[in-house]
Amino acid sequence: MKMNLLSNRRQKTLWMMVIGTIVLLAIIFSKVWVDTDKILTNLNTRNVAPTWDYLFGTDWLGRDMFTRTMMGLSLSIRVGLIGAIGSTVIALTLGMVAATMGKTVDRVISWLIDLFLSVPHLVALILISFTVGGGFKGVVIGLIATHWPSLARVIRAEVMQVRSAEYVQMSRRLGKSNGWIAVHHIFPHLVPQVIIGFMLLFPHAILHEAAITFLGLGLSPHEPAIGIILSESMKYLSSGLWWLAFFPGLALLIVVRLFDKIGESLKVLIDPTKAHL
Numbered sequence: 001m002k003m004n005l006l007s008n009r010r011q012k013t014l015w016m017m018v019i020g021t022i023v024l025l026a027i028i029f030s031k032v033w034v035d036t037d038k039i040l041t042n043l044n045t046r047n048v049a050p051t052w053d054y055l056f057g058t059d060w061l062g063r064d065m066f067t068r069t070m071m072g073l074s075l076s077i078r079v080g081l082i083g084a085i086g087s088t089v090i091a092l093t094l095g096m097v098a099a100t101m102g103k104t105v106d107r108v109i110s111w112l113i114d115l116f117l118s119v120p121h122l123v124a125l126i127l128i129s130f131t132v133g134g135g136f137k138g139v140v141i142g143l144i145a146t147h148w149p150s151l152a153r154v155i156r157a158e159v160m161q162v163r164s165a166e167y168v169q170m171s172r173r174l175g176k177s178n179g180w181i182a183v184h185h186i187f188p189h190l191v192p193q194v195i196i197g198f199m200l201l202f203p204h205a206i207l208h209e210a211a212i213t214f215l216g217l218g219l220s221p222h223e224p225a226i227g228i229i230l231s232e233s234m235k236y237l238s239s240g241l242w243w244l245a246f247f248p249g250l251a252l253l254i255v256v257r258l259f260d261k262i263g264e265s266l267k268v269l270i271d272p273t274k275a276h277l
Contacts, residue, residue, distance in 0.1 A: 013265040020262050023255065027077055030070035038064035039071065039224065050243050057243040060236060065229075069248045072226040073255060075219070079136070080206035083143025087205070088198045091148040095155025096186065099163065100178060109156070116149040125208055126217050139218045143205045151197035155190055162189045199263030203256040210252055226252050 026033075042062035050057045056065035098109035116124065129142035162168060168185050176184075212218035213227025221228055226248050233244035 013262070016258070016262050016265060020258050023258065024077065027070060027073045027255070030074045034067045034070050035064075036067065036071075038067045047241060050247075056247040057241075059233070059244055060241070065244065065247060068224055068229055069226070069251050071224040072229050072248065073251060075223060075225050076206050076209055076227075076252070077255070079139055079143070079209045079219075080202050082140050083147060083205040083209070084198055084202040086140070086144030087147040087201050088151065088194060090144065091151035091155055091197065092190065092194055094148070095152045096159055096182065096190075098152070098156045099159035100182065100186075106156075109152070113149045113153050113156075116146065117153075121146050121204075121208055122211060126212055126215075129212065130217065134217070135220050136223070139209055139212065142212075143209065147201050147205055147208075151193075151201065154193060154197065158190055158193055159186055162186050196263060196267045199259060199266055203258075203260040203263070206252070206259075207256050 040063070042058075044062060045054070045058050046060055046062040048054050048058040048062075054064055054066065056069055058064055059068075094109050094112075098106045124146045125139075125142040127142075128145050129138035132138045132141050162185065163181075165185075168181055171181050171185060209218060210225070210227040210230070213225050214231045215227075216231065218227055219225045229248045230245055233241070233248070236244055
């Protein structure tokens with residue numbers, strides 16, 4: 001019974017990853033299959049409700065909201081990918097250094113982790129993004145600099161557990177260097193945690209980018225970002241143009257939830273204490 005449940009979970013997770021990959025690639029390369037001319041101003045088709053010709057309707061300038069949404073998601077996903085990859089690299093590096101370079105280094109990095117965890121992500125993200133000049137570069141740097149602490153703490157704990165294992169101690173007694181042990185024993189053990197950490201960081205990075213852009217503190221207003229689209233649509237909701245915010249917001253929610261669900265499913269499968277529940 002437990003084996004059947006585990007097999008079903010694996011199949012479900014595999015299908016979710018396949019679907020997630022297809023959705024990700026389709027959105028990233030949306031410029032290839034969407035008609036980008038539809039985001040140009042066309043006053044003859046402004047404020048059109050959703051139809052088969054305009055699935056998400058058009059805005060006050062006659063721009064196709066489906067095309068704008070796909071391009072906005074593409075930008076948000078690129079920002080989220082860069083931010084999540086950068087944060088994962090920082091977390092892996094600091095987590096391994098903290099657990100292998102002595103008590104003093106461990107205390108310093110642990111203090112740094114606690115410091116970042118004590119400040120809400122959005123607050124730290126806004127401050128860092130504003131400090132480095134905002135825009136695409138500022139948001140990416142802010143995401144990279146603020147989303148690593150939780151994963152770094154997990155990696156540090158994993159490294160400390162592995163380095164005390166019997167096979168690692170045996171390698172030390174056989175004269176293997178710390179670098180050899182890190183590459184051949186510690187890092188392979190961390191790969192599942194790093195993958196899970198990345199998959200969980202990715203949707204959070206997308207959502208936080210959209211949040212600060214919506215507040216006017218993220219990407220430039222000239223960028224076709226989801227946060228910009230949602231921010232612009234707020235003043236037209238009272239006029240009955242509900243589709244301007246509904247479809248872009250729903251698309252963002254679906255993408256974020258899809259990858260968050262994939263990360264959670266991978267976590268359950270890889271964690272031996274949960275995979276057999």
